[in-house]
Amino acid sequence: MKLTVNGTEHEVTADPDTPLLWVLRDELGLIGTKYGCGIAQCGACTVHLDGAAARACQLPIDSLEGADIVTIEGLAGDGDSLHPVQEAWIETQVAQCGYCQAGQIMQAAALLAEDPAPSDETIDATMSGNLCRCGTNVRIRQAIHLAADNMGT
Amino acid sequence: MARPKTLTRRGFLIGTTVVGGAVVFGSYLVARPQENPLAEDLGAQQATFNPWVRIGPDGITLITPHADLGQGTTHMQAILLAEEMDLELDQFTTAFGEPAAAYYNRGFAAEGAEVIAALTPLPADAVRGPMGAALKVAGLQGTGGSTAAADSFDKLRQAGASARETLKLAASQDTGVPVAQLSTARGAVVLPDGTRRAYTELAGAASALDPVQNVALRPASSWRLVGQPTERLDIRDKSTGRTVYGIDLVAEGMVHATVVTNPRRGPMRGYDAAAARDMPGVQGVVEVTNGLAVLADSTWRAFKAARAIDFDWGPAPYHAEQADHWAEIAASFTDDRLNATWRDDGDAGAADGDDLVEAEYRAPYVAHQPLEPLNALVTVTDERVEIAASHQLPRFVQRIAAGVTGHDPDQVRFDNQYAGGSFGHRLEFENIKLACEIANQRRGTPIKLTYTREEDFAQDFPRHIAMARGRGAVAQGEVRALDLQIAGAPVFASQGGRLGAASGGPDNQLGAGAYSAPYALPDFRVRGYAVPNLAPVSSWRSVGASFGGFFLETFLDELIHAAGADPIEERLRLIDDPVAHAVLSEAAEMAGWGRDPGPNRGLGVALVRSFGVDVAEIAEVEQTDAGLRIRKVWAVADPGPVIDPVNIENHIQGGVIWGMGHAMSCEITYADGMAQQSNYHQHAGMRLRQTPEIAVRVLQNRARIAGIGEPPVPPAPPALANAIFAATGTRLRAMPFDKTVTFA
Numbered sequence: 001m002k003l004t005v006n007g008t009e010h011e012v013t014a015d016p017d018t019p020l021l022w023v024l025r026d027e028l029g030l031i032g033t034k035y036g037c038g039i040a041q042c043g044a045c046t047v048h049l050d051g052a053a054a055r056a057c058q059l060p061i062d063s064l065e066g067a068d069i070v071t072i073e074g075l076a077g078d079g080d081s082l083h084p085v086q087e088a089w090i091e092t093q094v095a096q097c098g099y100c101q102a103g104q105i106m107q108a109a110a111l112l113a114e115d116p117a118p119s120d121e122t123i124d125a126t127m128s129g130n131l132c133r134c135g136t137n138v139r140i141r142q143a144i145h146l147a148a149d150n151m152g153t
Numbered sequence: 154m155a156r157p158k159t160l161t162r163r164g165f166l167i168g169t170t171v172v173g174g175a176v177v178f179g180s181y182l183v184a185r186p187q188e189n190p191l192a193e194d195l196g197a198q199q200a201t202f203n204p205w206v207r208i209g210p211d212g213i214t215l216i217t218p219h220a221d222l223g224q225g226t227t228h229m230q231a232i233l234l235a236e237e238m239d240l241e242l243d244q245f246t247t248a249f250g251e252p253a254a255a256y257y258n259r260g261f262a263a264e265g266a267e268v269i270a271a272l273t274p275l276p277a278d279a280v281r282g283p284m285g286a287a288l289k290v291a292g293l294q295g296t297g298g299s300t301a302a303a304d305s306f307d308k309l310r311q312a313g314a315s316a317r318e319t320l321k322l323a324a325s326q327d328t329g330v331p332v333a334q335l336s337t338a339r340g341a342v343v344l345p346d347g348t349r350r351a352y353t354e355l356a357g358a359a360s361a362l363d364p365v366q367n368v369a370l371r372p373a374s375s376w377r378l379v380g381q382p383t384e385r386l387d388i389r390d391k392s393t394g395r396t397v398y399g400i401d402l403v404a405e406g407m408v409h410a411t412v413v414t415n416p417r418r419g420p421m422r423g424y425d426a427a428a429a430r431d432m433p434g435v436q437g438v439v440e441v442t443n444g445l446a447v448l449a450d451s452t453w454r455a456f457k458a459a460r461a462i463d464f465d466w467g468p469a470p471y472h473a474e475q476a477d478h479w480a481e482i483a484a485s486f487t488d489d490r491l492n493a494t495w496r497d498d499g500d501a502g503a504a505d506g507d508d509l510v511e512a513e514y515r516a517p518y519v520a521h522q523p524l525e526p527l528n529a530l531v532t533v534t535d536e537r538v539e540i541a542a543s544h545q546l547p548r549f550v551q552r553i554a555a556g557v558t559g560h561d562p563d564q565v566r567f568d569n570q571y572a573g574g575s576f577g578h579r580l581e582f583e584n585i586k587l588a589c590e591i592a593n594q595r596r597g598t599p600i601k602l603t604y605t606r607e608e609d610f611a612q613d614f615p616r617h618i619a620m621a622r623g624r625g626a627v628a629q630g631e632v633r634a635l636d637l638q639i640a641g642a643p644v645f646a647s648q649g650g651r652l653g654a655a656s657g658g659p660d661n662q663l664g665a666g667a668y669s670a671p672y673a674l675p676d677f678r679v680r681g682y683a684v685p686n687l688a689p690v691s692s693w694r695s696v697g698a699s700f701g702g703f704f705l706e707t708f709l710d711e712l713i714h715a716a717g718a719d720p721i722e723e724r725l726r727l728i729d730d731p732v733a734h735a736v737l738s739e740a741a742e743m744a745g746w747g748r749d750p751g752p753n754r755g756l757g758v759a760l761v762r763s764f765g766v767d768v769a770e771i772a773e774v775e776q777t778d779a780g781l782r783i784r785k786v787w788a789v790a791d792p793g794p795v796i797d798p799v800n801i802e803n804h805i806q807g808g809v810i811w812g813m814g815h816a817m818s819c820e821i822t823y824a825d826g827m828a829q830q831s832n833y834h835q836h837a838g839m840r841l842r843q844t845p846e847i848a849v850r851v852l853q854n855r856a857r858i859a860g861i862g863e864p865p866v867p868p869a870p871p872a873l874a875n876a877i878f879a880a881t882g883t884r885l886r887a888m889p890f891d892k893t894v895t896f897a
Contacts, residue, residue: 014451015433022453026409031401032394034573035452036524037606041833044524072394082393089392093384093799096807097223098391099398099524099573124842131833133524133574134223135810137844139803 003064005030006074016062021045023061024071032072032102036131043130046103047071053110072102075109085109088147096134104130108144117148187255187292191216200360202316204255205234205309208356213240213340216250219258219305220296220545221387222523222575224862225800228385230305232378232796237313237371238352239337242383249569252547254292259308260300260860261293296545297580297692299764299860302796306858307370310379314368323359324350373794382799387571399542399570400528400603407530407599408436411455412587413462414444416611417469417826418689421445424465429458438462441590448591452603459605469826471688478687478823479515482620485640485684492643492683493659495668501624501636501678510625510715512708515887516641516700517820518615520828520836521693525573527604529588533558533596538565538589543572545580549652553582557589576811577692581614582651607831615821615828616693617642619663619700623708626676627716632723634676635712637705639663642687644696651689666698666867667705669762673729679705688823694811695763695866702761702867703816703874703888710757710875711884720758720875721746732791732854733760733767739850740769740789753777754784755879759871766792766855766864770809772845772876780897781877783813783845788865793855805865806847812869814839816888817896843896 003010003020005028014023019038024030024047036044038057045056048070076083082090085108095101104127111118111126118126123144132140191201199209207214217230231247234240250256317337324342325332327350334345341349373380390396415421426438429447434454439446445462449455472478529542531554538558544550544567551565572579588602604612619641626634643660661668663681670677693699713723721741728734737760741747750756753776760769768790775782788805795801819836822829830836874885877894885893 014453018451018453022451025401026451026453029403031397034524035400035526035603037833038456039606039832039834041837042524076393086392090384090388093388093803095223095385095388095391096225096803097523097525097572097574098387098396099223101391102394105392124844128840128842131524131837131840133522133576133811133838135807135814135839136803137810137839137841138806138847140841141844 001061001065003061003069004067005069006071012061014061017060019057020047020059020061020064020069021056024056030071030073034099034102036100041131042100043107044100044103046106046130048106048110051110051113053107072106075106083109084151085112085143085147088143088150092139092143092146094136094139094143096136100130100132104132104140108140108147112144112148112151116152118144187253187257190251190253190255195360198357200356202319202359202364203312204250204253205312206238206316208352208359210353210356213245213352215245215247217247218250218256218294219301220249220543220569220572220579222296222543222545222572222579224804225385225797226296226301227387228383228800229302229796230309231386232383233305233309234313236376236379237310238317240340242378242386244340247386252294252551252567254294256294257292258295258300258304260302260304261295261298292548294546294548297577299766299862299864302792302858302860306794306796310370311368314370315364315366318365318368319362320352320355320359322362322365323355327355327358379796380794380798383797385800396571398525398573399530400525400573402530402541402570402601404530404532404599404601407601408448408595409450409452409455410446410448410588410591410600410602411452411459411605411608412441412444412446412602413459413464413608414441414587414612415466416828417466419443419467419469419826422465422467425463429461432458432461439591439594441587446587446591446602448595448600456605471686471826472823473826474824475822478618479620481686482618482640482684485682486622486638487682490640490682490684492663492681493661494678494680495661495664496677496679498674498678499634499676501634501676503634503676508627508715510627510712512623512711512886514621514623514704514707516619516703517822517888518618518688518690519693519815519819520610520613520615520821520830521576521578521691522610522613522833522836523572523574523576523578526606526609527578527584528602529584530599530601531588531592532599533589533592535596536564540565540585540588541568541570542585543570543575543579544585545575550582550585553585554589557586558593576694577696578613580648581691583612610831610836611828613821613828614647614689614691616699617644617647617662617690617697618687621704621708623704625708625712627712630716630718632674632709632712632716632718632727635674635709636676636678637667637708638680638682639667639701639704640682640684642690643683644690644692646683647690648692662697664701665696666701666761666763670705671730671733671762671767672724672727674727695863698761698763698863698867699812700888702759702763703870706759706761706868706871707874707886710871710878724758724760733762735852735854736760736767736789736791737769739852740771740787743787743789743848743850744771744773746771753880755876755881757872757875757877757879759868759875761864761867761871763864763867765859766790766861768864768868770868770872772813772872774873774876774880776880777897780895781880782897783843783873785845786847786872788847789850789852790861790865791852791855792861792864793858794853795851798851801851801861802849804861805849805851808863808865809847809869810839810844812866813873816870816873816890817843818889818891820889
């Protein structure tokens with residue numbers, strides 16, 4: 001079947017019930033999307049599905065024909081530029097081990113696309129499904145505010 | 154798009170030093186410099202002056218051998234080298250390097266001697282000996298015990314300075330300009346007329362020189378990188394999905410694998426894998442120790458087939474039911490199970506009378522579960538074993554792999570990787586052993602083992618469980634006596650036993666974080682009791698201090714309350730050390746201690762010295778209609794000189810979240826011999842909606858540098874428990890706290 005990822009159409013051969021996560025990683029070599037729990041409890045596999053944040057470990061590919069999928073590799077679009085959320089993540093130096101951060105960034109980017117100036121309460125409610133075992137939580141909140149400020153100006 | 158890393162086939166290093174065994178610590182062995190592993194495959198026009206620096210026409214590589222588990226050691230090591238070498242952060246690349254004796258960790262000798270003595274077959278006295286002689290002879294390369302900064306601080310600056318002066322000497326010989334008239338800047342030697350000679354051009358000439366030694370280190374006042382805010386070298390890749398972890402590796406022709414092993418950690422008595430073998434993409438089901446591995450053409454197909462196998466598991470070699478674990482511990486406060494007396498000031502045993510206070514505390518098993526599941530990429534051929542994974546003890550990986558496959562450790566190549574967290578999880582070897590067992594049955598085929606999260610939970614060796622009994626006395630508004638007994642699983646015996654080290658002996662992780670308290674109590678005793686028949690356990694971020702601090706600081710809080718004293722004032726009165734005194738005073742000042750926090754709110758404090766570092770934390774909590782909320786936390790630490798001020802703040806914040814999050818809601822319990830928690834919905838820690846503001850200050854009064862990875866964890870649970878008491882009047886004596894109170 002065909003999958004559209006980061007604007008490119010791919011012919012994939014995985015079984016129809018295969019979660020998108022494993023097709024991205026094993027078949028398309030898009031390793032920025034991570035496996036953490038497999039049951040939508042950690043958010044490390046968060047991608048954008050038609051613009052909304054979604055857990056790739058819960059999306060069998062046979063449900064994705066015609067969908068527009070964006071991963072961390074395609075978040076900033078073409079070229080060397082970064083998405084404002086990524087810039088804010090770098091400036092705030094959020095990451096420790098970094099393993100959850102692609103998912104955090106995808107979730108935060110989807111949030112800001114919907115709510116350009118989210119409150120702490122909105123950030124907490126939206127981001128609590130993304131688990132950071134290193135405990136970079138404080139900086140995640142800080143970086144989202146920074147990205148919101150930078151995108152607003 | 155990130156390109157998956159494909160492993161190259163390079164030559165093997167030949168190890169020269171023995172780990173463990175009957176090593177004779179002669180003076181020659183101690184004095185002899187270890188061989189520089191970089192010298193083995195040096196190319197034309199390339200120079201190496203020591204095991205951390207390689208320069209050639211194509212660029213500069215700094216070797217950062219301490220494992221990067223997320224704590225930022227790569228950056229820390231690199232800026233120490235770059236500081237003295239006058240390199241900018243964009244002028245070099247880093248590499249983890251080969252496992253080598255030259256990378257032995259001298260930091261273990263300072264704060265971690267007990268750790269090493271307990272974990273290795275080395276005699277304890279030798280480890281504690283002068284200059285860490287034993288560590289050097291053994292070539293013990295390792296990352297743990299918050300030792301990387303202590304190990305690296307002088308050593309890597311000296312290595313950088315030596316490289317710089319050797320390059321200047323090469324430039325001097327080439328140009329005829331005396332060394333004294335040369336300077337260095339931005340990766341080049343600068344002549345008096347301003348002409349720049351890049352290090353990369355000088356490498357060929359410099360390689361012929363004996364490295365200049367004993368170069369004086371620059372004073373802190375002249376540092377450009379060390380102690381300054383810098384952009385972490387790995388931060389861009391980690392913010393763009395480009396960092397390659399072990400789980401991301403691919404090799405040509407590799408086969409995916411996953412394992413299912415006995416969740417009771419006993420033998421596999423039987424199985425039916427017929428259905429799994431017939432599933433699409435499955436390339437085999439093979440036996441491994443206590444279980445099976447499924448081989449397939451994708452991770453998902455391996456996972457799916459693994460779920461289709463029926464197993465007959467043997468019984469657990471420990472108590473099958475959680476209640477029996479607790480009963481065994483409760484029955485262990487006996488003379489014959491006394492493991493060691495760690496502190497015995499005055500006569501704590503004499504505490505008695507009407508003012509006697511007694512309490513009992515519990516700390517459960519807790520899982521490590523870093524977000525990157527265990528994995529390993531292994532190829533076994535008749536000639537060699539190639540392993541790529543993340544690990545904290547690289548030379549033990551070689552030895553253990555060799556034991557599985559029948560090769561010599563010299564024939565095992567290990568490529569360390571960035572880890573998606575560890576917290577002590579990557580001190581264990583099960584993923585390495587099992588991947589080697591599989592690959593040994595498929596010689597010539599690269600095997601990529603990936604654990605499911607559920608298998609990782611089931612096989613996690615958790616933080617050791619413990620219980621404490623406190624007995625204390627107060628008089629005239631003061632705490633006079635404190636007697637703490639801690640009974641629990643001896644973690645070093647468990648961990649060392651899996652490494653083939655002799656088990657038994659005093660285990661200071663049944664007392665750490667408590668006996669080290671900087672208090673001059675007139676009568677103060679801490680004793681540890683080793684409990685048998687418990688589940689196998691392993692070092693978990695801050696190890697014994699993760700509960701030793703909780704036991705001591707919550708019980709001390711009870712005593713202070715019984716005495717009618719103020720928690721900060723009384724602690725300050727008891728402290729006998731200026732560094733700790735300043736840490737606690739600073740925290741009190743930050744938090745505005747003494748103010749009225751308002752209705753349903755309370756502040757709690759804890760001060761713990763662990764890994765030699767004093768950390769004070771104050772929490773403010775509020776009882777809301779939805780449950781308890783942590784409103785704010787103030788944390789003050791004093792690890793001595795600070796190398797990376799941005800990272801240290803991030804780390805202390807993370808340590809608070811780690812410590813409080815697990816204390817709030819995490820435990821591993823056993824039923825029918827199996828862990829009852831299988832994924833993060835049952836063991837989450839602190840989510841963002843529960844996360845308070847965390848204000849951090851770092852003092853630098855401590856004379857010698859110490860690590861910061863673990864010390865922020867131990868004060869977090871008692872600060873939270875004491876704050877909850879202040880807000881609600883409820884004393885929390887057992888973790889996780891959510892068994893007693895509700896969090897919003």
